[in-house]
Amino acid sequence: AQSVAQPEDQVNVAEGNPLTVKCTYSVSGNPYLFWYVQYPNRGLQFLLKYITGDNLVKGSYGFEAEFNKSQTSFHLKKPSALVSDSALYFCAVRDPADGNNRLAFGKGNQVVVIP
Amino acid sequence: EPEVTQTPSHQVTQMGQEVILRCVPISNHLYFYWYRQILGQKVEFLVSFYNNEISEKSEIFDDQFSVERPDGSNFTLKIRSTKLEDSAMYFCASSDQGRLGYEQYFGPGTRLTVT
Numbered sequence: 001a002q003s004v005a006q007p008e009d010q011v012n013v014a015e016g017n018p019l020t021v022k023c024t025y026s027v028s029g030n031p032y033l034f035w036y037v038q039y040p041n042r043g044l045q046f047l048l049k050y051i052t053g054d055n056l057v058k059g060s061y062g063f064e065a066e067f068n069k070s071q072t073s074f075h076l077k078k079p080s081a082l083v084s085d086s087a088l089y090f091c092a093v094r095d096p097a098d099g100n101n102r103l104a105f106g107k108g109n110q111v112v113v114i115p
Numbered sequence: 116e117p118e119v120t121q122t123p124s125h126q127v128t129q130m131g132q133e134v135i136l137r138c139v140p141i142s143n144h145l146y147f148y149w150y151r152q153i154l155g156q157k158v159e160f161l162v163s164f165y166n167n168e169i170s171e172k173s174e175i176f177d178d179q180f181s182v183e184r185p186d187g188s189n190f191t192l193k194i195r196s197t198k199l200e201d202s203a204m205y206f207c208a209s210s211d212q213g214r215l216g217y218e219q220y221f222g223p224g225t226r227l228t229v230t
Contacts, residue, residue: 034218043119043206044158044221090158100171101146101210102160103219 002027002095006106014114019081021089021109023074029097033074035065038088038108047089050074061085081113117141119222121207127228128197136192136225138207147190148208148219149182151175158206164190165212197229 003026013019025031032051036044048059050067058064065076074091088110092103120139128134140147149161162172164182181193190209194201204226208219 036221041223043121043223044208046218046220049218092158101148101163101212102171102173103150104160105150105158107157 002031002093002098002104004091004093004104004106006089006091006109008109010110010112012112012114013081015083016080019076019078019085019111019113021076021091021111023076023091023106024072025074025091025093026072027093027095027097029095031074032094032096033065033067034092034094034103035059035063035074035076036090036092038090040087044090047076081111083113083115086111086113117220119207119209119220121205121222121225123225124223125226125228127230130199130229131196134194134197134227136194136205136207136227138190138192138222139188140190140207140209141211141220142188144209144211144220146170146210146212146217146219147182147184148210149192150206150208150221151203152206152224153200153203161192194227197227199229202227202229 005024034049035047038044050057055067063078088108090108091106122137147164152158160173162176163170179195183191204224206224207222210217210219
């Protein structure tokens with residue numbers, strides 16, 4: 001069964017500094033990987049995904065993520081954080097070899113961008 | 116931009132009562148999902164629904180739960196006899212299965228409080 005680990009509970013970063021949110025995954029086959037963001041009182045908003053191809057994927061709001069198969073990681077990055085990036089970030093994985101549609105989520109990381 | 120909507124935003128019910136949570140998925144999507152997030156825990160998959168039937172369900176989705184698409188727009192989750200441990204945020208999602216590596220689009224959630 002697929003699973004995701006987000007090892008940090010909270011990530012604090014100064015505005016303008018690079019932001020990294022870590023994610024590692026476990027699947028039996030090749031993964032489909034996703035990042036979602038949740039702002040207060042809002043649903044999960046899709047940021048970006050990796051399916052195949054270039055290991056560096058770009059998404060909404062200037063975010064990008066790098067798929068690293070050898071390290072089974074899919075860390076989310078932003079070169080220069082904004083205060084408005086403060087939110088809860090979720091990594092999720094789907095294993096297409098499972099033949100099912102479910103997403104397995106990590107526990108989420110609270111990102112706090114300090115002005 | 117099309118969105119998944121959910122009603123109500125907050126539902127308080129007494130233990131043993133039935134609740135129905137409602138969702139309107141994105142109109143051209145074909146797959147529908149329910150997830151839940153107990154406070155402080157991971158987002159967990161409950162069920163997926165396609166072509167008017169359940170395509171997959173998790174071990175959480177026992178006989179107390181049911182889903183229905185009563186018309187062309189609504190997708191509902193019913194809990195027949197609520198328990199205290201059903202208190203959680205319930206998210207509805209939908210996706211366009213026609214594209215490989217589809218992403219799921221989430222609603223804002225319904226916070227269910229069982230007292």
